[in-house]
Structures are given as structure tokens and as C-alpha cells.
Amino acid sequence: MDAKELLKQHLAKTVSLSDDEFDYFFSHFQPHAYKKGQVIIGAGDKVDCEYFVLEGCVKTFHLTDDLKMFILQFAMPTWWASDYNALYSGQRATVSVDCITDVELLCLTSADREKLCREIHAVEHFFRWRTNKGFVAAHKRLLSLMSTDAKHRYEELLRQYPQLYNFVPKNQIAAYLGVSRETLSRLYHAR
Amino acid sequence: MDAKELLKQHLAKTVSLSDDEFDYFFSHFQPHAYKKGQVIIGAGDKVDCEYFVLEGCVKTFHLTDDLKMFILQFAMPTWWASDYNALYSGQRATVSVDCITDVELLCLTSADREKLCREIHAVEHFFRWRTNKGFVAAHKRLLSLMSTDAKHRYEELLRQYPQLYNFVPKNQIAAYLGVSRETLSRLYHAR
DNA sequence: CGCTGAATGTGACATAGGTCACCCGATGCG
DNA sequence: CGCATCGGGTGACCTATGTCACATTCAGCG
Structure with missing residues (x-):
């Protein structure tokens, strides 16, 4: 399945966009390919994109001062990844993203995401639900870690x-x- | 400050609504008062509301089979609380909410939240950002727990x-x- | 080929934190 | 008043997990 179709079906699980709307939405995404081991977001970087994984697997993780690694998420195809704290707050990255395998993904800038959310109500709805699911998943993991x-x-x-x-x-x-x-x-x- | 003003100022940090829009928005909230120790959502309940705390403090927590308690959140005034997993998925509550102090809060049903999000784009925007912040906070806590x-x-x-x-x-x-x-x-x- | 460096397994030991048992003091209530 | 209950502190001991050191395997590469 090509990138466009994959993203389209991913959206369709939550919202329905007209073909025109989706074409417009899709036009804001930049395809990128990375090799296994490549760093997409490194600690201290300025972050202005989030990534939709098409192929392969990336991890989002944090390195402590004494170089211990803690992984927040493995992102497989149709998952999203970024340092959302940095992305939303404008601060420098404390969460890094790199490639566990060769990877293809689509890149969306934060400015474009906000623009699309403003212009197309259904897009805002989609991103609200995506984050809802992430929020619930994070809480499940918190409980699992604690209990x-x-x-x-x-x-x-x-x-x-x-x-x-x-x-x-x-x-x-x-x-x-x-x-x-x-x-x-x-x-x-x-x- | 009264309930309406508190909620209004809370919204104003993220979006601007006209007075009419806000009045309409506010009309969907039910005020409630609870006593210290009262249970708002108990394990196994059907969940169809989320709560905006006006006064006092509630906790959201999970009880394991062997009755150990793990607390996800203390919610103070202007914080929101519910079992979001149950609320979004329709499943029974696994996360409970009860009152650490006497509490006043506003109750919003999930149906009304979705209706308001459909009707007023800015409301959908507000809820997207609220959840964003929660998502980022949850990830910070995950890292803190692990590292x-x-x-x-x-x-x-x-x-x-x-x-x-x-x-x-x-x-x-x-x-x-x-x-x-x-x-x-x-x-x-x-x- | 043989070298090097990942990724992995495993033993010995250290330690954070859990569990249990018991204590105290404050609060509420018959 | 006297008793029960609850929140809280603390000692003794146990256990899961971290840390360190070292062995093994395997893939890539000169």
C-alpha cells in the first residue's frame, strides 16, 4: 500500500474527509526515508515535526545524564512519533527518536498541523482522538509500571x-x- | 470566584469563545457537591461523565485484585478527572475517582462533550490541547518512574x-x- | 580466514524497597 | 469516659532487581 492510502485509511478509522479535503491534508506531509540506526530527533534539537511511520520501526526514548536509556514507545507503521513536549512547548528535545530498522515515514510540521486543525474541523477531531488514545495508553502503562x-x-x-x-x-x-x-x-x- | 467564571478563565487560557458561545457551553455542565471520602466513580461503574474540579481535591486511582491502591492523579481546582479509558471506550470503570476533601465540581457527559466539540470548533480545539497536556505529563511521569x-x-x-x-x-x-x-x-x- | 565489536547469557554480590509486626497518638463515637 | 479506628513511625527481615565481571556467539569486514 502506498503512503497516501495508508494515511487515508488511518484517518478513516476516526473521521471521514472528502477526497479533496484529504488531498489537501496529505499535501502537507513530506515523505522521508532513514537507515537503521539513524537519528531523527536528537537530544537538544529544536523540534518542529511529528512523524507518521509508514514502514519499519522507530523508538522514542530518553537518555539520562549517566547515559541510561528509557524507551517511551516503539512506533510501528501507522503510529505517530515525536517529542511532543518539545513540539508543543517549543523547548529543546529531551526525548529522542531514532530508527530500529530502515524506515519510511511522513513528516508533518507543527505549524501545518495547527493550520490544518484550524482549516478543517474534522482534522482537529482526528488529532484530538489520536491524543486521547495515547493518553489512555500512557495511563495504562503508568499503572502497569507501578503495580x-x-x-x-x-x-x-x-x-x-x-x-x-x-x-x-x-x-x-x-x-x-x-x-x-x-x-x-x-x-x-x-x- | 464562581463556577462559571472559573471555567471561563480556564478555557480562555487556550481558546477564545464569545460570551454567547461560552454561555451555551457552560449550560451543559451540572454542578455537584460531594463530601470527603465519597466515591464519584467506583470500579465496575458505567462511566459517562468527566469532572471539572472547582473546589477541593479528588484522586483518580486503581485498585489491584489484592487491594493495593495506585494513584494516577490528584485533581485540584481547574483540573479534570474521570476514567478516560472507560469514558472513551464504553467499558466499565477500572479507574476510580473519590474525594480527598469536600469537593465541588462540574459534570459534563461524554455525549455533551462530543456534541459541543461538533458544534463549536474552538471547543474541540480546547479539548485537544487539554489532552495534549495530559499526554505530555503522563510521559514525563513514565520517565520519572522508570529512571x-x-x-x-x-x-x-x-x-x-x-x-x-x-x-x-x-x-x-x-x-x-x-x-x-x-x-x-x-x-x-x-x- | 581471523579480527573486532555487537548482542546476549550468567554468576556473584550489593541494595532499594517491600512486607510484617508492632508501636504511638489523635480523633471520633457509644 | 473508654474503646475503636485511623494515620503514621520504625525495626527486622526478605526479595527483586541492579551492578559488575566475564564468557559466548555471530555478523561484518579487512
Whole structure:
């Protein structure tokens, strides 16, 4: 499926746009391709885009001062990624985005997003619901982090994204679960 | 300040509505008063409202099967609270809301929220931004939970909400930080 | 081929935090 | 008044997980 069709079907799950409206909407997106390992947003960058993943997988993560990595999200096709704090507040990035595999994505500037939201009510509706879902998902993850142990979270992750295990290095899975690489290794070798 | 003025000023931080529009918007809210300890949303309830806090403090929390409590949010005046997962998905509540103090709030049904969002573009814009902020805050908290220890999170909380310490029982502060009551006690008595 | 550097497994040990048991003091209520 | 209840503090001990050190495997590459 090409980029345009993928985005169109993604929108159609939440709102219905006329073909003209969608064409106009789509015209604001810039396609980009990245290689595995490339950095899309690095710590300290000015952030003015968000990204819609077409192909491959990116991760959004934070590096602490002592260089420990914590992963907020793995973004697969039809997922969105950016440092939303930086994007909305204008501050410099504290959350980075890079490529776990070769990646194709569409880039939308924040200015264009706001323009489209102003011009097309249905677009604003779409972005409201997208963020709603993210908000609910983040709260679920907060509860999961607080209330269950690493093993449980690990099984949860496997259930939700079995594919991840094929291509995401284990140290990154660990950084998503909030445990050390060693602990993760012990978990799924049934200690 | 009365309810209407408080909500009006809250909206005005994000969007500008005409007086007529705001009056119409406001007419969909139901005022309610609750006593300290009262339950607004209980586990298993059908959820069709969200709440705008005018006075007092509510908490949103989850109880695990073995009755451990984990607090997602303390909502003070001008904050919103509900079980957003249940509200958006139509499922039964897994997140409860109850009153830490006597509380006054405004209640908005999900049906009315969606109606208002359809009818007034600026209202949809407002709710998009409200959720944006919540989404970013949730991600910050995720990182804080994953990357820092209980003492650090405790100090963070104190900095952000010094008032909380005056009236929220310590076991609930602990349930917010994701540690046991005993550990919290040891933390701020410098162990 | 053999070298190098990821990614991964695993043992030994350290430690944050949980759990349990018990205490105290304030508050409310029959 | 006397008792129960609740919030809170603290000691003893337990456990999950982090940390460090080292071994192994495998892919890419000169």
C-alpha cells in the first residue's frame, strides 16, 4: 500500500474527509526515508515535526545524564512519533527518536498541523482522538509500571507486540520495560 | 470566584469563545457537591461523565485484585478527572475517582462533550490541547518512574504540589509515588 | 580466514524497597 | 469516659532487581 492510502485509511478509522479535503491534508506531509540506526530527533534539537511511520520501526526514548536509556514507545507503521513536549512547548528535545530498522515515514510540521486543525474541523477531531488514545495508553502503562513486576510487564509486552521480539535488541526491550538487560534475560529464561 | 467564571478563565487560557458561545457551553455542565471520602466513580461503574474540579481535591486511582491502591492523579481546582479509558471506550470503570476533601465540581457527559466539540470548533480545539497536556505529563511521569528512585520522585512531587502535603494522607502520597507507606515515611525522615 | 565489536547469557554480590509486626497518638463515637 | 479506628513511625527481615565481571556467539569486514 502506498503512503497516501495508508494515511487515508488511518484517518478513516476516526473521521471521514472528502477526497479533496484529504488531498489537501496529505499535501502537507513530506515523505522521508532513514537507515537503521539513524537519528531523527536528537537530544537538544529544536523540534518542529511529528512523524507518521509508514514502514519499519522507530523508538522514542530518553537518555539520562549517566547515559541510561528509557524507551517511551516503539512506533510501528501507522503510529505517530515525536517529542511532543518539545513540539508543543517549543523547548529543546529531551526525548529522542531514532530508527530500529530502515524506515519510511511522513513528516508533518507543527505549524501545518495547527493550520490544518484550524482549516478543517474534522482534522482537529482526528488529532484530538489520536491524543486521547495515547493518553489512555500512557495511563495504562503508568499503572502497569507501578503495580506489576518486571515479569508481568514482559509478558504483557509479548502479548501486545509479538513481532517486536524478532528485530528489537533485548537491551532495548529492557529499556522499555524499565529493567536492566540482565534482568530481562533472566526473566525469559525462566530464571 | 464562581463556577462559571472559573471555567471561563480556564478555557480562555487556550481558546477564545464569545460570551454567547461560552454561555451555551457552560449550560451543559451540572454542578455537584460531594463530601470527603465519597466515591464519584467506583470500579465496575458505567462511566459517562468527566469532572471539572472547582473546589477541593479528588484522586483518580486503581485498585489491584489484592487491594493495593495506585494513584494516577490528584485533581485540584481547574483540573479534570474521570476514567478516560472507560469514558472513551464504553467499558466499565477500572479507574476510580473519590474525594480527598469536600469537593465541588462540574459534570459534563461524554455525549455533551462530543456534541459541543461538533458544534463549536474552538471547543474541540480546547479539548485537544487539554489532552495534549495530559499526554505530555503522563510521559514525563513514565520517565520519572522508570529512571529515578523513590526519593527523587518524592522531591519532585513536593516541588510541584507543596500544598498536597497539608491534607493528603501519606499512604496516598505513597500510592502516587509507587512506593509503600513505610518507604515514604523513611524517605522524608532522612532514613 | 581471523579480527573486532555487537548482542546476549550468567554468576556473584550489593541494595532499594517491600512486607510484617508492632508501636504511638489523635480523633471520633457509644 | 473508654474503646475503636485511623494515620503514621520504625525495626527486622526478605526479595527483586541492579551492578559488575566475564564468557559466548555471530555478523561484518579487512
